[in-house]
Amino acid sequence: MLLAFGNRLKKLLYILRSDTMIIKKFKTIILIIAMFFISSNTILANNFFYDIWGHWAEEEILWATNDVPLFVGYEDGTFRPDDNIKRTEFITILFRAANLREIIKYDTTESDKTELNVQNDNQIIEENKETTEKNIEDKKVTNNQNIENGNIINDESSLNYKDFNSNHWAYKNVEKIYKYINKENTEISFKDIFPGDKFNPEKPITRIEAVLLSSFFTTSPIEEKKLEFTDISEDYKYYKQIKKLSQLGIIKGYGDNTFRGEKNITRAESTAIIKRVYEEMNFISSNYLEEIKLIEDVFDNKFMYFGDKYFTNEKLSNEDRLYMNAIRTLEYLNIVESIPYELRDRYDSDPIATLKELRELDYWNVVGVNNYLLRYDAFSDSEKEKLIIEMINDYKSREDIKDNESKLIFKKVTSFIEENKENISENAKTEIFEGLKTWEESVKEYEEKLNIIFLKSKLYINSNLYKKALELYNLEDKKESEIKIDSIENQKYFIFNKAYILLKMKKYNEAEEFLRQGFENIKNHEKYKVSQKSIDKDFIGCIKKVLMKKEKSNKIIINQDTLEE
Structure with missing residues (x-):
């Protein structure tokens, strides 16, 4: 009506x-x-x-x-x-x-x-x-x-x-x-x-x-x-x-x-x-093909203890309880701006100071303490590097760190390297690669195996070792038991990250061809129709990014040839 x-x-x-x-x-x-x-x-x-x-x-x-x-x-x-x-x-x-x-x-x-x-x-x-x-x-x-x-305004038109x-x-x-x-x-x-x-x-x-x-x-x-x-x-x-x-x-x-x-x-x-x-x-x-991206999941924003099996045990030391309360406080403060007065006796009044004190006391969970100190406190670059090396050394000696915790550790580490790639020492780089190798030897999930490839390629790129980064994506050399990409989202991450490396290497034709072929393969995936609109947009955006870079490069070559003439 x-x-x-x-x-x-x-x-x-x-x-x-x-x-x-x-x-x-x-x-x-x-x-x-x-x-x-x-x-x-x-x-x-x-x-x-x-x-x-x-x-x-x-x-x-x-x-x-x-x-x-x-x-x-x-x-x-x-x-x-x-x-x-x-x-x-x-x-x-x-x-x-x-x-x-x-x-x-x-x-x-x-x-x-x-x-x-x-x-x-x-x-x-x-x-x-x-x-x-x-x-x-x-x-x-x-x-x-x-x-x-006395403020003379120049009214001449630059447009002529x-x-x-x-x-x-x-x-x-x-x-x-x-x-x-x-x-x-x-x-x-x-x-x-x-x-x-x-x-x-x-x-x-x-x-x-x-x-x-x-x-x-x-x-x-x-x-x-x-x-x-x-x-x-x-x-x-x-x-x-x-x-x-x-x-x-x-x-x-x-x-x-x-x-x-x-x-x-x-x-x-x-x-x-x-x-x-x-x-x-x-x-x-838009920021298509701007960086290597990791496969994310719901646990990435969770506050981990880094050794959950131990912390579910009833036999906790006083230091363990101080550590757990500091992390609980940081998690609570991540949601609210301040702790209400009536709840203050349940939380740590200064969790960062507590973590620093635990570090001074050589508390056993170096991975956990240093991770949160790097995340929440301000340190100089040299101090951050020291914290990272301590964290990686502890990580290599432990068997209780889960895959999602490992990913958080190495995300923090690679972001530090990206910010300080000119100043980071070779010793720190070596320690980080050894830490990744330790994770790689124990990882079981295909998704995290891919993330290790992505993280390694990030490290190589930050050292300008593009060829080594690209070699990581040659899955033909790997056994099917080592790595498998079934998920349509994981396929997207793999294709875009490899295309990003090719783009950084200025291999524009290879990047374009790889993206186009990947796009056609994705279209045959059983889940493609479910997310077709967003998938199409992402692939078109990435292909266009390559075309823009190629077009710009060709213009530079033409200009140089013109100048030489």
Whole structure:
């Protein structure tokens, strides 16, 4: 019943919107009713506009004004989806998207940030000429005041356009995009997109201009397809950029398979483009193939005693009880900021001091004491190394440390090495490898066997021994009884970690081929369909990372060849 009423209300709105007087009179009532009866997307939206209901870009507009608030509408409750969008407006929206994705960071003064945000929220998309002119006039007054105060402001435009300088509300946004494009690309400059000595900031942006600007914030497609636009030939100077965005699904052609690059884009079209570009930006800003990752489990955040079999024994010494209470206290403080007064007699008032005292007393559980001291107290690098060597020596002599405890120990050790790889001694490295060997000889779980490979490869990489790190991943040399990768998650970890090493070695083609083959193998796993969306995203992200690195490397080679010529 409510749905039927909502549909009738939509029809009524379409009829009424042609009569401006009625809309003005009943706008508030209509919008309030609409909040309850239009689609669920609209109900949940903070910003909604009566002129987008039923529009082909309704979903994109709601996304761009609510989920990721890049656009705003007009004071009369409209979005005007079929109006053109100006050059400065589109570039500002693109800048804001890149800023949110932390691709371009706005690194100016706080006052400038505030000013920019206010202008973005209240001017850019509302196209309120009077407000814009007032802000420009205010800025002129401010400039005059600064000159009078002796603070001379250099107002020369670095963009070198006669009709566009720092008095314009969008200048800083355009300048950021301008600098990013010219820094990141050697094929096309900002001036190639907007040639001449005039920028024409109020001019509607065309499809080809929007495509070229957007192309700098996208990655290469992982599959090559033929470009189907009948009005774009392979010898067109921007064929490559159009093909790229078409293959990524960011731009689409018309029903007759034409691109029509000189056609102005509308506000609705710009929301669709920006939404797709914003999603693509994620591949640029995300940390794919940035490090060797370990297989995690629920026990990784648990507070271990490091020797649980012993601590379940009733015959505990006074030192054992002090140690256990210190760990219990640290665990409790990890959940709450402070211990309530009425519970203080149950916990240690200074657990770190207790652990230090136990260390001075040569308490037997060196692994446990040193692990928590490294985790919670501040030491110099040399002191940390000493704690680690003591911990590893104790670890090698014991048989009561479980696999999940071993993983915590060596995670802490490898993170220390990563932070101090230039200063760590060879003796410490040797001790750590011996400790890993001790764990390897006793480990039974395949998952932890993989983690040992990953940890070893981390250590080799930190010593710049990439070839040795890569050799660890040659499972063909190992017996099936030694290691087996059944879990789809474990397969992902193995593939991504090996690809990371290949990437560090600048073996881009091998890394790409290994990822693509691994992706195809994963698709045949019985559990693939359960997590298909996240798996696809991860593999696509990793492949794109390799393609970006390869593309950048090729550009450097081309530039070097050009310089030599």
